[in-house]
Amino acid sequence: MGREKEKEKPSEKALNLLRSRLADPNFIFKPLSDSPDSNYSKLKFIISTSVTEACNNSILLLGPRGSGKVAVLELVLSDLLQQYPDVISVIRLNGLLHSDDNCALKEIARQLCMEHQLLFSKVASFDDNSQFMIAMLRECGLAHKTIIFVLDEFDFFAQGKQRLLYSLLDAMQSVNSQSVVIGVSCRLDVDQLLEKRVRSRFSHRKLLFLSPSKEDTERFMEHILSLPVDSSIPQNYTAEFNGRLKKIISDERFKELITTYLSFNFTIGHLVRFQAVSYMDLDVGFLSLENFKTALSSNQRQSKLECIREYKSIHDSSQTSDNYAANVCLRAFEHLLQRQLISFIDNKGHNQSVEFRPVKLLISSAELHQGLKSSHQCPPVTMLRAARTHLENPSAFWLLTPQHLYSVMH
Amino acid sequence: MVVLLQGRPVLLSRKDSGHSYSSVKRCERPSDFVNYLREALEGVISNLKGNSGKSNSKMSGRPDGTMVYLVFDNLERVRDWDKSSTILPFLFNLYDILKMPEVGLIFISNTSPDTYYLNVGYVEPVPLYFPNYTEDDLRHIFMVNQANRKLYAAFLDVVLRPFCRVTRRVDELAAALSSLFEKYCEPLSDKQVVPNEEMKRKLFSQIRPHIASALNATFHVQSQPLLRAETNKETKKTNSSRMSGYLEDSDKIDFHMSTSAKYLLISAFLASRNPATLDASLFDSTGVSDSRKRKRKASEKSMEQKEMAEQELLMKGPGTFPLERLLAIFQCITSLAEDSLDEEESHEPTTEGGSRGLMSDVLLQLSSLCNANFIIKGGSCPLEGSTRYRTAVSEDLALKEVANICNDTSSALASSVLVTQIHTLLYRTWQVRVDYISRSCNGVADILARFGRHATLKGSLLVAPLDRVALLVATDQKHWEEGRMAEGRMRAIPHG
Numbered sequence: 081m082g083r084e085k086e087k088e089k090p091s092e093k094a095l096n097l098l099r100s101r102l103a104d105p106n107f108i109f110k111p112l113s114d115s116p117d118s119n120y121s122k123l124k125f126i127i128s129t130s131v132t133e134a135c136n137n138s139i140l141l142l143g144p145r146g147s148g149k150v151a152v153l154e155l156v157l158s159d160l161l162q163q164y165p166d167v168i169s170v171i172r173l174n175g176l177l178h179s180d181d182n183c184a185l186k187e188i189a190r191q192l193c194m195e196h197q198l199l200f201s202k203v204a205s206f207d208d209n210s211q212f213m214i215a216m217l218r219e220c221g222l223a224h225k226t227i228i229f230v231l232d233e234f235d236f237f238a239q240g241k242q243r244l245l246y247s248l249l250d251a252m253q254s255v256n257s258q259s260v261v262i263g264v265s266c267r268l269d270v271d272q273l274l275e276k277r278v279r280s281r282f283s284h285r286k287l288l289f290l291s292p293s294k295e296d297t298e299r300f301m302e303h304i305l306s307l308p309v310d311s312s313i314p315q316n317y318t319a320e321f322n323g324r325l326k327k328i329i330s331d332e333r334f335k336e337l338i339t340t341y342l343s344f345n346f347t348i349g350h351l352v353r354f355q356a357v358s359y360m361d362l363d364v365g366f367l368s369l370e371n372f373k374t375a376l377s378s379n380q381r382q383s384k385l386e387c388i389r390e391y392k393s394i395h396d397s398s399q400t401s402d403n404y405a406a407n408v409c410l411r412a413f414e415h416l417l418q419r420q421l422i423s424f425i426d427n428k429g430h431n432q433s434v435e436f437r438p439v440k441l442l443i444s445s446a447e448l449h450q451g452l453k454s455s456h457q458c459p460p461v462t463m464l465r466a467a468r469t470h471l472e473n474p475s476a477f478w479l480l481t482p483q484h485l486y487s488v489m490h
Numbered sequence: 491m492v493v494l495l496q497g498r499p500v501l502l503s504r505k506d507s508g509h510s511y512s513s514v515k516r517c518e519r520p521s522d523f524v525n526y527l528r529e530a531l532e533g534v535i536s537n538l539k540g541n542s543g544k545s546n547s548k549m550s551g552r553p554d555g556t557m558v559y560l561v562f563d564n565l566e567r568v569r570d571w572d573k574s575s576t577i578l579p580f581l582f583n584l585y586d587i588l589k590m591p592e593v594g595l596i597f598i599s600n601t602s603p604d605t606y607y608l609n610v611g612y613v614e615p616v617p618l619y620f621p622n623y624t625e626d627d628l629r630h631i632f633m634v635n636q637a638n639r640k641l642y643a644a645f646l647d648v649v650l651r652p653f654c655r656v657t658r659r660v661d662e663l664a665a666a667l668s669s670l671f672e673k674y675c676e677p678l679s680d681k682q683v684v685p686n687e688e689m690k691r692k693l694f695s696q697i698r699p700h701i702a703s704a705l706n707a708t709f710h711v712q713s714q715p716l717l718r719a720e721t722n723k724e725t726k727k728t729n730s731s732r733m734s735g736y737l738e739d740s741d742k743i744d745f746h747m748s749t750s751a752k753y754l755l756i757s758a759f760l761a762s763r764n765p766a767t768l769d770a771s772l773f774d775s776t777g778v779s780d781s782r783k784r785k786r787k788a789s790e791k792s793m794e795q796k797e798m799a800e801q802e803l804l805m806k807g808p809g810t811f812p813l814e815r816l817l818a819i820f821q822c823i824t825s826l827a828e829d830s831l832d833e834e835e836s837h838e839p840t841t842e843g844g845s846r847g848l849m850s851d852v853l854l855q856l857s858s859l860c861n862a863n864f865i866i867k868g869g870s871c872p873l874e875g876s877t878r879y880r881t882a883v884s885e886d887l888a889l890k891e892v893a894n895i896c897n898d899t900s901s902a903l904a905s906s907v908l909v910t911q912i913h914t915l916l917y918r919t920w921q922v923r924v925d926y927i928s929r930s931c932n933g934v935a936d937i938l939a940r941f942g943r944h945a946t947l948k949g950s951l952l953v954a955p956l957d958r959v960a961l962l963v964a965t966d967q968k969h970w971e972e973g974r975m976a977e978g979r980m981r982a983i984p985h986g
Contacts, residue, residue, distance in 0.1 A: 103591070150586070174587055176520065176576070176579060176580050176583060176587070177519075177520045177521040177524055177580070177587065178521055180519070183519055183521050186521075187521055190525075
């Protein structure tokens with residue numbers, strides 16, 4: 081048992097280390113947060129001032145998915161909780177779960193009860209919960225404790241009547257409370273969604289989390305993937321690994337790769353999920369450029385083109401002398417439906433049998449052409465090709481029925 | 491632990507080590523679901539950590555590889571739910587919501603991730619693509635667990651390629667290939683024999699004609715001979731099993747319908763497929779009116795146009811028809827059928843034989859055909875206010891029915907069509923009183939009716955009674971007098 085641990089190859093250890101780093105959001109975002117004008121510092125400053133000066137505040141964190149809003153927030157909160165123990169309590173709500181006001185208040189009450197070791201009653205009504213919340217706010221205000229409300233997926237709270245937002249913000253203004261409301265959202269225009277009365281009570285502070293620049297990205301990758309010198313991995317391995325890594329990163333092809341990847345997945349979160357590390361060949365023991373290439377190709381969306389390639393091999397009829405019966409065609413048609421290469425135009429078409437309901441093609445003719453061309457395995461004429469020839473008739477919209485396809489096929 | 495998602499209310503049940511469900515919690519909202527899930531998961535994880543190594547006590551704070559995976563299978567079904575636009579983002583974000591690093595989520599789906607990308611957006615899960623099996627893969631799969639590998643290999647060499655063009659799914663192929671393999675092995679007395687080239691050739695030539703028919707029957711829902719052998723005869727009369735209902739090598743239709751239902755089906759098909767304007771010429775019993783029209787030689791262009799128009803009509807699908815038209819066609823068909831047998835049938839009163847032939851409740855038949863999805867009930871016409879119907883059978887089925895009926899001499903295409911017509915009249919919205927007048931008293935009406943049906947003109951004006959009629963009037967009178975005396979006994983009203 082002990083011997084096995086020693087025999088563990090350095091490459092395996094390195095791989096484990098890298099993987100654990102990539103899965104840990106704290107590690108990822110810490111270096112980005114060190115500079116004084118980063119979002120981390122600003123956020124920390126805002127919250128700590130409202131804690132120390134006993135005032136209310138509200139703030140919005142905006143940015144695309146994966147840009148680290150919640151991660152940075154968690155970093156800030158953990159730091160503050162260490163700095164001011166017992167003064168801060170955090171209530172976390174999520175728009176996906178709690179967009180309904182009843183639900184949200186129940187959850188607030190529940191979390192408040194958990195924090196302050198009170199008994200929570202599940203059958204409390206909406207009014208009870210809201211009165212409880214206001215009472216707690218007042219009490220905490222008098223005791224100089226701050227409550228921080230974190231509203232994740234803030235745009236969901238802005239749907240409907242916004243009762244919760246209004247009551248929260250109103251309570252902050254009227255009651256003698258100390259609280260901070262932090263909204264996190266992917267929509268950059270979420271403050272436009274707020275009602276007038278809510279917006280007037282909202283301080284328009286926004287922190288934007290944008291994607292890093294190119295140099296930052298490279299620095300980030302190097303930081304993430306370099307092995308630390310003082311770990312349990314042997315020194316010479318570490319040195320060689322880091323050396324090779326430097327070479328890869330400065331390689332032009334690598335830069336191209338990364339730019340391609342980032343052109344459609346442009347946040348740090350996406351970058352981290354770039355799975356090159358898992359392709360690292362353990363025998364060779366080091367990362368190579370090929371790993372990155374493989375990761376890029378496998379990460380590109382398995383579009384419906386793949387599906388077409390697979391199904392092309394099924395639907396050929398006139399090159400061979402097979403003449404397929406109607407039921408085989410119908411089944412093939414249903415497969416196409418399942419793969420969402422086509423779909424019914426209206427969902428209420430229960431008045432007609434399947435054969436006569438019009439469908440529309442969900443992929444463009446360019447994609448269709450590409451998919452058909454690039455399949456090696458079968459003769460060119462297929463059901464989809466039949467569809468395409470039908471659709472190329474300019475007077476037809478993208479409308480066809482299975483009946484059309486049978487007639488073209490036979 | 492088992493999680494059951496059933497639309498909005500979500501069930502969370504916990505399975506303990508004894509593989510029995512120890513507690514079931516029902517929750518209506520995602521927030522409750524997440525709370526319960528978190529509790530349950532924390533319990534499970536602490537159990538797992540407690541069970542595995544106690545030696546790593548100093549590493550107990552860090553995640554040490556014990557993971558709980560939640561597997562969601564057949565995720566594409568969620569897309570069809572009502573609340574799919576909220577449930578899908580919720581599922582995909584569940585990892586972030588739970589914030590438990592020991593929990594992993596695995597989604598299994600047979601559509602590409604493209605189809606899940608809704609506008610709301612979420613961090614997409616890491617895709618892992620399983621491509622379709624290639625022919626070689628399929629060969630390997632099917633060779634597993636075969637008793638006689640060489641024989642099966644020879645079989646696959648012949649059969650696999652054409653089948654791969656139809657489908658690559660293992661379940662569908664397995665069903666088709668197993669029955670075909672049995673046929674392949676039929677002439678072999680010894681199933682363990684290793685075939686040489688000559689034998690292979692012979693077997694191939696023997697199986698060849700069956701391959702084509704088996705291909706077309708690939709998506710059969712095979713009726714297992716072990717179970718439900720004869721109840722499969724009455725296969726469900728739904729559209730989806732139209733594919734499974736046919737035996738390609740015989741023209742039989744293997745479900746039973748009463749004759750009147752068959753006629754109704756055919757008339758529905760005719761009503762749907764032919765425009766209403768053609769009815770007069772199609773069903774005119776005289777069949778002479780056409781010859782009176784001067785036929786111009788149709789030019790090629792107009793013939794072409796006519797063909798295109800017909801094709802268009804065929805493509806558009808079956809049209810709708812109101813109930814009255816259906817019944818009119820039905821009457822025409824059945825009365826034509828009755829005519830053909832008129833000479834053979836004797837003039838027996840039609841009160842007996844109530845269960846024979848077409849004596850049935852037409853509207854009841856219609857509603858049962860609607861329930862069986864042979865006829866689809868459409869919306870109502872805004873002008874007339876009556877509901878319209880549409881046929882849902884294919885031309886094949888209708889033709890087979892016709893063939894069936896023509897060949898079926900045992901069905902009593904009896905003279906009780908008159909009763910059916912009476913029933914349709916009875917169902918109209920008026921008050922009806924039915925009296926019985928025996929044929930012997932009613933000879934005049936009989937003669938006149940026959941005269942009218944066979945007349946060459948559309949309507950005849952009789953200025954004086956026909957010769958035949960004059961004689962009968964007296965006979966009728968006599969019979970009527972006799973009948974009235976026995977009135978009480980003869981008050982039998984025919985009812986179906």
